[in-house]
Amino acid sequence: MEIPGYTVVRELSKGGMATVYLAVQDRLNRQVALKVIEPALEGDENFAERFIKEGRLALQLKHPNIIALYDFNSHGPYYYFSMEFLSGGTLSEQIETGLTNERALVIIQLIAEALAYAHQFGIIHRDIKPKNILFRQDGTPILSDFGIAKMMDADATQLTETGIIMGSPRYMSPEQVSGKMLDTRSDLYSLGIVLYEMLTQQTPYYSGDAISLALMHCSEPVPELPSAFGRFQPIINKLLAKKPENRFDNAEQLINAIDQIKTNPLPDSGSNRSIPVFSLNTTTATSKPPLTSFDRSGAVRSKTALIVSSLLILTVIVIAGTYLIMDYTSLQTNSEINRPPLPVLDNRSAAAIHYERLAMENFQSGELKPSLELIGLGLNAAPNDRGLLVLRDQIQNYQQAIQLVAKAHERLQQGALDQSLQLIEQGLQLAPEQPDLLKLRDQLEVRAKLEQIANQYADWANDALAQGDLKKAEDYLAQLSQIKPDHPKLSILRRDLQAKRDPIIATIPPQTEEVTRQQTDEELKRRTEAAAKRQTEEAVKRQAVEEAKRKAAERIQRQLAAQPKPQTATPETGSNNYRRCGDILSRLTLGEPVPDEDRTFLSQRCR
Structure with a gap:
């Protein structure tokens, strides 16, 4: 397989509709992920339309937690996307190795931010699953593969026929497996399945049969999390509600609910009935948490523990902040560009x-x-x-x-x-x-030093000429020409040196380069005109000579024609005599040498 402009290195993954390769974009010499659609899909009459739609959707999305699309095009039987290469692996791999609760919350919250951004454009991802959550080398989670994303404006962009289901069955919402109209809350359901799997390393519903799995999504109750994850149960219940209206209204509410868990890390009660972080009876994620099964003494002990813990945390923050301020003062003279911004001691989101x-x-x-x-x-x-x-x-x-x-x-x-x-x-x-400024400053400082040295050599050469030391002046000018060949005084000093050596030159008034150039041009023009004139005169002379020859020959022929033919001569002999007489007369007319024999013949025979 050859894709113009790319060098394929190796296969990264293969799915039902596409294969992803690691490739190098030749023009920019950068690694990219090249997603190539299976050629068999070309037979689908709507495939090209879906392909173009996917590319246009992905190009709209510019978010730090959404994969960057560089290009999309087709070549021969291949349709392909060029996108950011993420070398940190997939969420599926991290789930297998195990995740802490805190890490799971960070990942879910950042992916929720990516979804909130995409939902603002009216885009539903429709295929949220661990394999579509990738990581950069620094561990930043990235949402990828908007390949089956669908605009919420179904009348304008409906690209799937009724009854056709697109997505991954283990992560699809009840409305998605039923082929119903979707909105952004379908993505939140899929994200809830992902969160459940991140915590337990298994999905809440599993069946080897796709139809049975679809029925479980639609009818089975939300499974209870193990007691160790009890504080996450309210969020899971909210995300995996069967009816979309019982879920979070949007991704922002999910983000707020996660923030509450982070800011209220209450210990689990040993069962899944821990203190909820929001009321499940409302859609607002910021309502006050009511007390449930804890007794009053337990609540008092919890409050006391929280107060003591808060005081200890505050003390650590103050000490750490003092240290950071002192450390920043000592480093203030370092790079202004590569250092992190000022430390901030107040609470930050x-x-x-x-x-x-x-x-x-x-x-x-x-x-x-x-x-x-x-x-x-x-x-x-x-x-x-x-x-x-x-x-x-x-x-x-x-x-x-x-x-x-x-x-x-x-x-x-x-x-x-x-x-x-x-x-x-x-x-x-x-x-x-700033490196470019520093480099240019160093170059100009060197240039200024050379300029200063060149001026010094010019002054020394001038002093040597004034003292009549021509050898020293010549040495100084040689150094000056090496350091700065275009120095304005160099040509003047060289002329002064030559004038000292040859006094006659001193009587010649100095001429500027412009005057010399004009004189040279005028001399060249004069010589060209003179040569042209000579050629014209020679041509005229040659023409005059040829004309004189022609007229002399005509005159001789007329004279010969007027003379009577000799009676004794035969026609052939008379004709020869006429030709000889004409030739002799022509030579005489042109001033050519004529032998005495011809002259005698002319006087006796040519009458």
């Missing part, structure tokens, strides 16, 4: 911290625009987050510094060395460690 980390990674790799976009997303979630604001200022200053680099180069090409240095200093005030 998980979204702000996440976006800050992603933005910093893009910033350090030179991707300034994506970094600012990530900061913008973070500020949408936490508008007053100090860390994001500081990082945004750093990146904007860095952008201005890059613009000043271009202006400094422009001034340098114009010969304005001082202005170029001023622009460099302005840029370094914004970004003291």
